[in-house]
Amino acid sequence: MAVQQTLMALNGDEAVAYAVKQCDVDFVAAFPITPQTIIVEKFSEFVANGEVNTEFVRVESEHSALSACIGAAAAGGRAFTATAANGLQLMNEICYIASSLRLPIVMAIVNRAPSGPINIHTDHSDSMNVRDAGWIQLYTEDAQEAYDTTIQAFKIAERHDVLLPVMVMLDGFLISHTLQNVYLLPDEAVREFLGGPRKPPKIKLFGREVELALKTLAMGQPVPVTMGPLDLWDYYFEHKRQQFEAFKNAKKAIKEVNEEYAKISGRKYGNGLVHPFWTEDADIVVACMGSTAGTVRHVLRELRKEGEKIGLLRIRSFRPFPYEDVMEHLSGAKAVIVFDRSVDMGAQGAPLFVEIRSALYDLDERPFVYDYVYGLGGRDMPPSLIKAAIRDAKEAMSRKERFVKKYWGVRE
Amino acid sequence: MSEKKLPGWKEIPIAGVPFKSSLEYKTGDWRTFKPVRDESKCTKCLLCWVYCPEGAIKWDGENLTIDYDYCKGCGICAQECPAKAIEMVVE
Numbered sequence: 024m025a026v027q028q029t030l031m032a033l034n035g036d037e038a039v040a041y042a043v044k045q046c047d048v049d050f051v052a053a054f055p056i057t058p059q060t061i062i063v064e065k066f067s068e069f070v071a072n073g074e075v076n077t078e079f080v081r082v083e084s085e086h087s088a089l090s091a092c093i094g095a096a097a098a099g100g101r102a103f104t105a106t107a108a109n110g111l112q113l114m115n116e117i118c119y120i121a122s123s124l125r126l127p128i129v130m131a132i133v134n135r136a137p138s139g140p141i142n143i144h145t146d147h148s149d150s151m152n153v154r155d156a157g158w159i160q161l162y163t164e165d166a167q168e169a170y171d172t173t174i175q176a177f178k179i180a181e182r183h184d185v186l187l188p189v190m191v192m193l194d195g196f197l198i199s200h201t202l203q204n205v206y207l208l209p210d211e212a213v214r215e216f217l218g219g220p221r222k223p224p225k226i227k228l229f230g231r232e233v234e235l236a237l238k239t240l241a242m243g244q245p246v247p248v249t250m251g252p253l254d255l256w257d258y259y260f261e262h263k264r265q266q267f268e269a270f271k272n273a274k275k276a277i278k279e280v281n282e283e284y285a286k287i288s289g290r291k292y293g294n295g296l297v298h299p300f301w302t303e304d305a306d307i308v309v310a311c312m313g314s315t316a317g318t319v320r321h322v323l324r325e326l327r328k329e330g331e332k333i334g335l336l337r338i339r340s341f342r343p344f345p346y347e348d349v350m351e352h353l354s355g356a357k358a359v360i361v362f363d364r365s366v367d368m369g370a371q372g373a374p375l376f377v378e379i380r381s382a383l384y385d386l387d388e389r390p391f392v393y394d395y396v397y398g399l400g401g402r403d404m405p406p407s408l409i410k411a412a413i414r415d416a417k418e419a420m421s422r423k424e425r426f427v428k429k430y431w432g433v434r435e
Numbered sequence: 436m437s438e439k440k441l442p443g444w445k446e447i448p449i450a451g452v453p454f455k456s457s458l459e460y461k462t463g464d465w466r467t468f469k470p471v472r473d474e475s476k477c478t479k480c481l482l483c484w485v486y487c488p489e490g491a492i493k494w495d496g497e498n499l500t501i502d503y504d505y506c507k508g509c510g511i512c513a514q515e516c517p518a519k520a521i522e523m524v525v526e
Contacts, residue, residue: 125450186449226448235450254451261444262451268444 025289028206035166035198036061038205039131039191042173043103044069045213047220050095050102052080052088056110057143058195059133063105085110089117089130096126097250099236101177101221104128107195108135108149115153121188122157122266124250125235127180127221128188130158131173134313134364135195136400144401145195147312147365150341151374157266159189159273160342162312164298166203169193171290174213178280181217183224184272194314196401212287270343277340296345298337301327302352305334307416308390310353310379311362312338315397315404319362322409333413338375346382353383358391360416362409362431364398372428391420393427402432462489466508468523470501476520483512483521 033041039062043051051070053063070079078095082088085106092102106114111132121128136146150160159179163169169191176189193199208216223236231245238244254262274296281295292298300320302308309319316337323333336352338345353359361380363373371377376394383389395412398404412431419427448454472483479499484492491506492499513521 123451226450226452228448228452228454235448235452249453250450252451252453257441258447258451261442261447262449264444265449 026209026212026287028208028288031205031207032202033166033170033205034061034200034202035169035193036133036200037065038166038170038203039105039173039193040065040069041205041207042170042213044075045208045210046101046103046174046177046217047214048075048077048103049100049220050078050080050092051104052082052091052095052102053104054082054085054088054106054110056085056107058135058145058199059105059107059110059131061199062131062133085113086117089114089121089128092128093117093121093124093126096121096128097124097237099221099223099234099238101181102126102128103130105131105133107133108137111149111153112137115156118153118156118158118188120251123262125186125266125269126188127177127186129173129176129180130188130190131169132190132192133195133199134192142400143195145197145313145364146399146401147192147363148399150190150192151365153190154342154374157187158342159185159187159270159277159340160192161189161277161340162192162338163198164314164316164337166193166198166201167205167290168292169198170205170207171284171288171292174208174216175277175280175284177217177221178283179273179276181221182272182276185269185276186224187266187269187273192313197314206288206290208288216284216287274340274343274345277343292339293337294348296338296340296343297348297352298339299352300335300337301332302334302336303355304332305355306332306357307360307413307420308334308336308353308356308358309360309362309409309413310336310338310349310375311364312341312375313364315362315364318404318406319409322406322413326410326413341375341378344378344382346378349379349382350386353379353390354386354388356390358393358416358420359383360412361392361394362404362412363394363396365396366399367394367396391425391427393419393429395429395431397431404432408432461504462507463502463504466503466506466526468508468510469503469526470506470508470510470512470521471524472499472501473520473522476518478518478520480517482515482517486511486515
């Protein structure tokens, strides 16, 4: 039974700020960058009004923002930051450190095209740049999901069988600055869902049970813990292997948290990893991430009325990549149209295409998989362009074309 | 690299937390050049003892010794020795 919720008109950034407020975050450090600014701007209001009990640090760069979050999380706290594009690129080095120290930091990424030429509009190339940095990556479709996913992110990240940082992605402007009716859970429900403050796990050290946190002996640690020292050929590989294992567990965690959250909120996003629509009987399935999924759904509703068997598979979790679910949902299709909102400089295809086509390789009967790179730098993807892509893909299918790569919506 | 069998990924703590004392981490095996002291030239001025970044030069009040378990072979002692009593020799 879902709890009573409050309806508020919020944009995506504000929705994330409200989620962070309800998650009783101990520490926030952030540097403003469009289109992420509203998140920390709104959150700083909560701090100024005394509505949260959070240490808020204004830092001089994104590199420092994430570094400060590492310090807070290593001390055992719950930490949050947010950034976009160039800010995320400046954080790149620290992203890898946060994940290798197994710190469950949550970061909102408001997707924006990386410079240059300088651009502030949406494009997934920024978060794709850190897809192998050891962070869970969840792509949301609207402000409501951005709110829900931020709360879920802390729960997933802090699970002792996961302990990985999580990036929550929302499309710049299309989600971040667009006002939407958002249902907010009561504070108490969120607190109960997260189970109170963060609890770091225990590890075995020098024959003792020690909390995995940088706490002094005076704070009750039996022996001091060191985090982040030199780790060479003798142990580095083993530590990476542990991270790979955590990603396996993360798939289970994302699914379970999606179910648990549905119980209190009444909202559920597919199985948490993928969000399918009409894929069971579909001859053609569109695969995409982020806000475009909403537009695709609108188009498909129309096409379904005309009797066309077309489905949509929205990938919600890009890391870990749910290849089993992708296989399951796309195995019956004759063709898959992948809409990729990121660059593919010199690659065979853009990131989502490469993952999906690879996932389907082991099928006995493989569908055609076509790559449509669209919307770079915030270029609009209206229903007409989606319909045109489907038409284009059908023609390619009729010619039995194997490799179709289109830059969709670019002027020749 | 040590010959003895090292523990696997399931056995060691996560997050790269060191689970051994640094005393057990013999950094001397990083060395390419080894400092060798000529007792006859040494004036026991102890500048090598002062400069050694690893604390690998020991002074007991009478004798100077080099702890090769931790000496990384940087050569600072040989560079600083005013009596030219330390020679860096290929291992």
